[in-house]
Amino acid sequence: MKIGLMGLGTVGTGVVHLINQNGKNIEKKIGEKIEIKKILVKDPNKKRTPLAEGKITFNADDILEDEEIDVVVEVMGKEHPALDYIIKALKSGKHVVTANKEVIAVHGKELIKLATENKVSLLYEASVGGGIPIIRPLKQCLAANKIYEIKGILNGTTNYILTEMKEKGLDFEEALKDAQQKGYAEADPTDDVEGFDAARKLAILCTLAFNKFTLPEKIYTKGIKSISKSDIKYAEELGYNVKLIAYAKIDEKERLEAWVHPVMIKKDNPLSGVNGVFNAILVDGNAVGEVMFYGQGAGMMPTASAVVADIMDVKNHIVIQNGCEDADLLPIVDTVSKYYIRLIAFDKPGVMSKITGILGDKGISLLSVVQKGVLGDTAEIVLITHIANTGKVFEALEEIQNLREVESIESVIRVEGE
Numbered sequence: 001m002k003i004g005l006m007g008l009g010t011v012g013t014g015v016v017h018l019i020n021q022n023g024k025n026i027e028k029k030i031g032e033k034i035e036i037k038k039i040l041v042k043d044p045n046k047k048r049t050p051l052a053e054g055k056i057t058f059n060a061d062d063i064l065e066d067e068e069i070d071v072v073v074e075v076m077g078k079e080h081p082a083l084d085y086i087i088k089a090l091k092s093g094k095h096v097v098t099a100n101k102e103v104i105a106v107h108g109k110e111l112i113k114l115a116t117e118n119k120v121s122l123l124y125e126a127s128v129g130g131g132i133p134i135i136r137p138l139k140q141c142l143a144a145n146k147i148y149e150i151k152g153i154l155n156g157t158t159n160y161i162l163t164e165m166k167e168k169g170l171d172f173e174e175a176l177k178d179a180q181q182k183g184y185a186e187a188d189p190t191d192d193v194e195g196f197d198a199a200r201k202l203a204i205l206c207t208l209a210f211n212k213f214t215l216p217e218k219i220y221t222k223g224i225k226s227i228s229k230s231d232i233k234y235a236e237e238l239g240y241n242v243k244l245i246a247y248a249k250i251d252e253k254e255r256l257e258a259w260v261h262p263v264m265i266k267k268d269n270p271l272s273g274v275n276g277v278f279n280a281i282l283v284d285g286n287a288v289g290e291v292m293f294y295g296q297g298a299g300m301m302p303t304a305s306a307v308v309a310d311i312m313d314v315k316n317h318i319v320i321q322n323g324c325e326d327a328d329l330l331p332i333v334d335t336v337s338k339y340y341i342r343l344i345a346f347d348k349p350g351v352m353s354k355i356t357g358i359l360g361d362k363g364i365s366l367l368s369v370v371q372k373g374v375l376g377d378t379a380e381i382v383l384i385t386h387i388a389n390t391g392k393v394f395e396a397l398e399e400i401q402n403l404r405e406v407e408s409i410e411s412v413i414r415v416e417g418e
């Protein structure tokens, strides 16, 4: 089997090393040798692994127009030109393996159709959860179930940042830099930090679990930019850990609730103990019950593990999959949750009653209210609501923000639990 590898960064380098390291075993398993024939890169000045010697090209057509190449492995990232190369490869009858969630989340539907028409495979196990098997289990092993709910930690970078902030007391920026150096982050780490990467992965899972398509940008998405060390400390005091959760549920009317948001997870919940670059995904199906998938969600070798397994599988998976229908997406304001709110207010009499008054007028009752201390003429206030309508919470937050007595709303985190 001759491979054209597009990209030789974190994942591409992992793929080259894994094929070199486990080549003999792989050959035994699939009955043929995998040979990487050409490797596409952009920067002529970068130092490459010696295993890439003699294979480097800067012209995509050297791969796409090479008739000997059966499989194109796209691990470049970004929507363009990756999408154009994938389309060209499929149209030329080449199987495609990709780790690109940006492309699959938005264009997966049309690409699967194109692959089917051209009788080739399009496999993308690494696009969600890195090395964790989740695409194939949803497509195959759990296919007999009606899936109700998916809840997970789908981004390694943000989970690593939250863990380092909690356990080592690192600042956000320091922890992010560390995650970038380890090869976990996207080329633009805003995609990780703002939750866009998790939203793309959630959109992919919704197509597989519920057969519902939604664009990732339609999924309400809030990242971890505003989470501070004090939120993590208060969460700890209250018996929670803060995690960036991607959530999707299908209701009886086939409406899709889907969002990405920081959530306070009770310490006894299995997601609460998922730390560092690890991801976990809980899937709830009507026959199987709850299933949890856990493992390294990013990084060179775990991601290569999924990509190389897809390469080994391409010839068994000439994909025939019916397209899914557009999702009827539930507006975020119609969802319900408990909320943790941390704000800074001027330390004046009556502030607290104004804040609780606004919440009360919106029908939002409070589980706890704590004034955490005075900083000059301001005080930090931490509130936890009972289950409330998100739209009402948003309205109340806007009114609270506009109070003269309130300097800023620093954090809003969903709180897990009934």
Ligand SMILES: NC(=O)C1=CN([C@@H]2O[C@H](COP(=O)(O)OP(=O)(O)OC[C@H]3O[C@@H](n4cnc5c(N)ncnc54)[C@H](OP(=O)(O)O)[C@@H]3O)[C@@H](O)[C@H]2O)C=CC1
Binding pocket: 006, 007, 008, 009, 010, 011, 012, 040, 041, 042, 043, 044, 046, 074, 075, 076, 077, 078, 080, 081, 099, 100, 101, 126, 127, 130, 183, 184, 185, 186, 187, 297, 298, 299, 300, 303
């Ligand atoms: N890193 C991870 O842990 C994971 C990543 N992914 C996905 O895998 C993909 C690759 O990620 P990663 O390896 O981290 O990314 P990197 O930025 O480390 O590597 C990207 C590679 O693609 C090459 N490349 C980018 N654009 C072009 C272009 N226009 N023409 C030719 N070559 C190009 C780069 O070339 P050059 O070397 O010359 O700069 C580089 O070799 C992304 O889609 C990412 O979302 C999925 C799961 C986990």
Ligand SMILES: N[C@@H](CC=O)C(=O)O
Binding pocket: 127, 129, 130, 154, 155, 156, 157, 158, 184, 185, 186, 192, 197, 297, 298, 299
């Ligand atoms: N940037 C992503 C890489 C894997 O998909 C992450 O941090 O999870």
Ligand code: NA
Binding pocket: 125, 126, 127, 128, 129, 130, 131, 132, 133, 134, 135, 306
């Ligand atoms: Na995976």
